[in-house]
Amino acid sequence: MTPPSPGAVRKWIGPPVDVPGGGQFRTVIYYGPWQCSSQIMTYCQEKCAGNGYALQGCIWLADVKMDFQGTVVRAGSRFGMTQCCCNYGTLSVKQNDAARNRWNRARLGFRKEWAERFGAWPAEANGMPYQGHHIRDLAHGGNPTDWDNIIPFPQDLHEALLAPYNQCYANEPPWTRTGVDHPYGE
Numbered sequence: 001m002t003p004p005s006p007g008a009v010r011k012w013i014g015p016p017v018d019v020p021g022g023g024q025f026r027t028v029i030y031y032g033p034w035q036c037s038s039q040i041m042t043y044c045q046e047k048c049a050g051n052g053y054a055l056q057g058c059i060w061l062a063d064v065k066m067d068f069q070g071t072v073v074r075a076g077s078r079f080g081m082t083q084c085c086c087n088y089g090t091l092s093v094k095q096n097d098a099a100r101n102r103w104n105r106a107r108l109g110f111r112k113e114w115a116e117r118f119g120a121w122p123a124e125a126n127g128m129p130y131q132g133h134h135i136r137d138l139a140h141g142g143n144p145t146d147w148d149n150i151i152p153f154p155q156d157l158h159e160a161l162l163a164p165y166n167q168c169y170a171n172e173p174p175w176t177r178t179g180v181d182h183p184y185g186e
Contacts, residue, residue, distance in 0.1 A: 009184035010154065012130075017119040023070030027118045030063040031157055033164050035179025036082060044084035053086035057168035057175035060183070061135060061161075062151055081135060081151050085168035085175065088140040096139050103144035107132060110145065114152070122152045131158045137165060 014027035036044065036058035048055040060082050067076040091099065111121040111129060122130040130152035136142030143149050153161075168175040 010157065012122045012152070012154075014122070015119040019068070019070075023068060023073075025066055025068040028065040028067065029122070029152070030065070030184050031154065032060050032062055032183065033161065034060040034183040035174050035177060036060045037080075037181045038178045039181070040080055040082050041178050044082060044086075047084050048086035051086065053088060055084060056087055056171040057085040059083040059085070059164055059168050059175055060179070061133070062153075063184075064151070083135050083137075083165070083168065085165070085171075088136075090139050091141060099138040099142075099144045103132070103134070103138070106145045110150065122154075124155060128155070131155055133158050133161065140169070 010031045012029045012031075014029075016024040016026050018024055037060070040060055041055075041058050044058040045055045060080055062081040064079045064081060065076060066078075068074065090096075110132065115121045124130065131154075132150045133153035134142045134144065135149050135151060138144055164175060167173075
């Protein structure tokens with residue numbers, strides 16, 4: 001899979017969420033996948049090495065932007081959701097099934113809690129909820145219910161991630177090379 005061009009990016013814009021004490025924030029998710037910037041690639045190299053693994057590739061999956069607007073201040077933050085394809089071992093079929101079952105049991109509660117924090121769990125145009133994507137995939141030992149490991153993903157984009165993940169874990173381009181610092185415009 002070739003990373004999307006900057007003009008082809010898709011985004012989800014969440015509803016405004018009231019903040020105790022005044023003001024509101026809004027979550028915006030920009031969806032890739034993109035090649036990792038040099039800064040993100042370095043982060044992944046250090047993350048893998050720090051845990052005793054070698055980096056095989058890096059995928060910048062999405063960018064989560066949080067915009068805050070109060071009576072006195074406007075502020076925002078960004079966080080790149082990144083898959084560091086370390087040379088993790090794979091789970092057995094039984095272990096993978098157990099992880100998948102754990103996610104299936106937790107999915108509705110997770111979406112509800114996510115909506116309480118961010119205002120809504122994204123949905124497709126037909127009303128079906130976005131799928132929950134495990135950044136560190138379950139087959140490579142990703143935690144099925146960890147907040148830092150799950151991001152809502154549109155179904156078509158989620159299903160298209162299998163090929164990039166396989167390429168990334170196989171140490172294949174384009175996921176072995178760095179990309180641009182800002183892969184999309186606002």
